[in-house]
Amino acid sequence: MKFEGTDSYVATEDLMVAVNAAITLQRPLLVKGEPGTGKTMLAIEVAEAIGAPLIEWHIKSTTKAQQGLYEYDAVSRLRDSQLGDERVHDISNYIVQGKLWEAFESDERPVLLIDEIDKADIEFPNDLLLELDRMEFFVYETKQTIKTVHRPIVFITSNNEKELPDAFLRRCFFHYIRFPERETMQQIVDVHYPDLKRNLISEALNIFFEIRDVPGMKKKPSTSELLDWIKLLVAEDVSPEVLRSRDMKTLIPPLHGALLKNEQDVHLFERLAFMARREGGS
Amino acid sequence: MFSELFYELRKAQVPVSLKEYLALLEAMEAHVTDMSVEEFYYLSRAALVKDERNFDKYDVVFGHVFKGLEALEDDETAEIPEEWLRKLAELTLTEEEMAEIEAMGGFDKLMEELRKRLEEQQKRHQGGNKWIGTAGRSPFGAYGYNPEGVRIGQDGSRHRRAVKVWDRREYKNLDDSVELGTRNIKVALRRLRRFAREGAALELDLPDTVRSTANNGGYLDLKLIPERHNTIKVLLFLDIGGSMDDHTRTCEELFSATRTEFKHLEYFYFHNFVYEYVWRDNRRRHQERIPTWEVMHTYASDYKLILVGDATMSPYEIAYPGGSVEHWNEEPGQVWLDRLLTTYPSAIWLNPVNERHWTYTQSLQMTQQLMGDRMFPLTLDGLDRGMRELSR
Numbered sequence: 252m253k254f255e256g257t258d259s260y261v262a263t264e265d266l267m268v269a270v271n272a273a274i275t276l277q278r279p280l281l282v283k284g285e286p287g288t289g290k291t292m293l294a295i296e297v298a299e300a301i302g303a304p305l306i307e308w309h310i311k312s313t314t315k316a317q318q319g320l321y322e323y324d325a326v327s328r329l330r331d332s333q334l335g336d337e338r339v340h341d342i343s344n345y346i347v348q349g350k351l352w353e354a355f356e357s358d359e360r361p362v363l364l365i366d367e368i369d370k371a372d373i374e375f376p377n378d379l380l381l382e383l384d385r386m387e388f389f390v391y392e393t394k395q396t397i398k399t400v401h402r403p404i405v406f407i408t409s410n411n412e413k414e415l416p417d418a419f420l421r422r423c424f425f426h427y428i429r430f431p432e433r434e435t436m437q438q439i440v441d442v443h444y445p446d447l448k449r450n451l452i453s454e455a456l457n458i459f460f461e462i463r464d465v466p467g468m469k470k471k472p473s474t475s476e477l478l479d480w481i482k483l484l485v486a487e488d489v490s491p492e493v494l495r496s497r498d499m500k501t502l503i504p505p506l507h508g509a510l511l512k513n514e515q516d517v518h519l520f521e522r523l524a525f526m527a528r529r530e531g532g533s
Numbered sequence: 534m535f536s537e538l539f540y541e542l543r544k545a546q547v548p549v550s551l552k553e554y555l556a557l558l559e560a561m562e563a564h565v566t567d568m569s570v571e572e573f574y575y576l577s578r579a580a581l582v583k584d585e586r587n588f589d590k591y592d593v594v595f596g597h598v599f600k601g602l603e604a605l606e607d608d609e610t611a612e613i614p615e616e617w618l619r620k621l622a623e624l625t626l627t628e629e630e631m632a633e634i635e636a637m638g639g640f641d642k643l644m645e646e647l648r649k650r651l652e653e654q655q656k657r658h659q660g661g662n663k664w665i666g667t668a669g670r671s672p673f674g675a676y677g678y679n680p681e682g683v684r685i686g687q688d689g690s691r692h693r694r695a696v697k698v699w700d701r702r703e704y705k706n707l708d709d710s711v712e713l714g715t716r717n718i719k720v721a722l723r724r725l726r727r728f729a730r731e732g733a734a735l736e737l738d739l740p741d742t743v744r745s746t747a748n749n750g751g752y753l754d755l756k757l758i759p760e761r762h763n764t765i766k767v768l769l770f771l772d773i774g775g776s777m778d779d780h781t782r783t784c785e786e787l788f789s790a791t792r793t794e795f796k797h798l799e800y801f802y803f804h805n806f807v808y809e810y811v812w813r814d815n816r817r818r819h820q821e822r823i824p825t826w827e828v829m830h831t832y833a834s835d836y837k838l839i840l841v842g843d844a845t846m847s848p849y850e851i852a853y854p855g856g857s858v859e860h861w862n863e864e865p866g867q868v869w870l871d872r873l874l875t876t877y878p879s880a881i882w883l884n885p886v887n888e889r890h891w892t893y894t895q896s897l898q899m900t901q902q903l904m905g906d907r908m909f910p911l912t913l914d915g916l917d918r919g920m921r922e923l924s925r
């Protein structure tokens with residue numbers, strides 16, 4: 252059961268080593284990296300590659316660790332008691348299972364994705380230490396211990412907005428997805444758009460890496476933005492010549508909305524284009 | 534098995550623990566990789582290093598442990614200043630004069646002689662490249678431009694770069710009464726305060742509860758707010774004098790803003806770079822010095838460290854013992870900054886220099902690297918990013 256990338260996901264060697272180590276040793280893999288470099292996709296692709304069910308838990312700023320285990324729905328119990336419902340006598344009717352519970356009791360070994368863990372409260376990772384370590388937890392209301400049947404493969408992604416506690420980090424493997432190099436990027440694009448004209452891709456890549464090199468960009472375009480942009484270029488049937496021409500007017504690439512997501516960046520580009528035009532004119 | 538790697542990593546201040554080391558050994562036993570060096574490199578990185586900021590340190594250690602490459606030793610550079618002196622003498626003095634000075638004895642005499650020589654021949658050493666470093670210009674001679682030079686007998690700073698300044702200067706005490714124009718900075722600094730209100734909802738918010746219960750038609754509606762931990766403590770280190778003269782005003786504004794924002798605020802001054810002592814009152818800086826060790830022992834590591842400075846200086850001031858422009862520092866500035874950063878993990882450096890010009894100054898790049906890219910410009914946006922970094 253070795254992960255070696257899939258038809259639609261290009262994994263670099265260091266990523267494969269990290270993923271395989273996490274799978275073999277049954278420890279969580281913490282994945283960091285620039286937004287849009289495929290952190291979330293990794294879990295989805297691994298699940299598909301090894302044919303395991305995927306359980307996704309997306310974290311928000313209000314998410315509590317307890318919600319991943321279970322929640323006790325006191326309000327419906329109160330209502331049921333007022334209505335005289337028979338269900339009220341069994342407290343387990345009001346225990347709502349969370350994503351971790353689901354993963355622990357899965358029939359086959361699942362892949363559990365805890366997405367964007369840094370969005371949650373600072374105590375969130377600490378509250379999950381024991382649960383992720385021993386893969387078991389205790390339900391106080393029903394006095395039962397939920398133990399994992401097959402230890403799930405856990406992927407945790409982080410956008411680095413908060414520092415994660417040391418105790419948590421010690422229990423994980425760590426991988427930082429670097430921004431792909433040109434060759435890897437070419438592979439990624441090939442995987443997604445296999446029948447594209449080669450020269451269109453190479454021109455698009457040229458422009459893309461040039462844009463990333465512009466100093467002072469607030470948000471550099473990433474892989475997912477490149478893929479969107481190429482999709483647009485194809486849909487609009489932009490020819491490679493237009494991309495190559497480097498006319499002063501087209502210094503701002505066509506359909507730049509897919510690449511530049513920030514009005515300051517667009518503004519920066521317009522200014523650069525203006526300066527280039529002035530230099531060209533004199 | 535790989536205990537050397539483990540201990541070297543710890544020595545390089547990469548936070549690795551026994552648990553992670555055992556995980557690595559377990560992975561080796563489970564044959565996760567097929568024993569190629571490259572795969573082992575990836576595997577041990579995934580197992581041991583949990584922060585991409587430490588990847589570089591890991592690379593250095595890994596190379597050192599497994600290829601026998603030489604790691605940088607801070608201690609070895611201790612010899613350099615004497616070397617400068619010897620070369621300095623070689624370049625300016627004839628052999629007889631050297632012997633003469635030897636006979637006269639003493640560093641002061643030598644410097645005196647050099648000063649005389651340089652007054653006579655100010656242009657003589659420009660363009661020489663026998664010096665340590667690669668600047669390609671003579672390292673000494675005042676009133677010329679030389680990024681790594683020794684400045685002798687000159688009153689003010691002309692180009693804002695010098696390895697040694699013999700002239701003492703008087704500095705202006707930072708004034709914290711500048712209130713005008715500080716509103717925007719306050720807005721950014723308030724981010725830090727907001728951190729005090731983050732966390733789980735724990736306390737009963739009585740006014741809000743009353744209001745929402747009334748709105749709810751009399752049924753009780755409890756409202757909770759996050760507990761207030763008033764624990765924001767800040768150590769502020771301000772660069773004063775020298776190349777910071779231009780930026781003093783920006784600093785004063787920041788300073789007066791921070792004073793009202795934090796309850797626990799301790800401030801210290803330094804000149805160009807942090808060394809073994811700092812001071813609180815700039816006018817009495819030569820009398821009332823506080824050892825940096827004392828600062829680190831007095832204030833716990835939950836203090837947040839904010840350094841303000843332009844980090845524009847001669848690279849020697851950071852990298853070499855004796856590099857300070859004001860005194861003989863036994864240990865290079867980078868060692869001291871490193872110590873501060875180890876003691877106060879939550880730290881940023883605010884720089885009044887426009888971010889666009891950062892790449893042109895070598896010392897600024899070095900400082901940025903030492904800070905682990907936690908240097909931010911002294912603008913609203915930079916402050917915002919800095920505060921976000923501090924409150925992570």
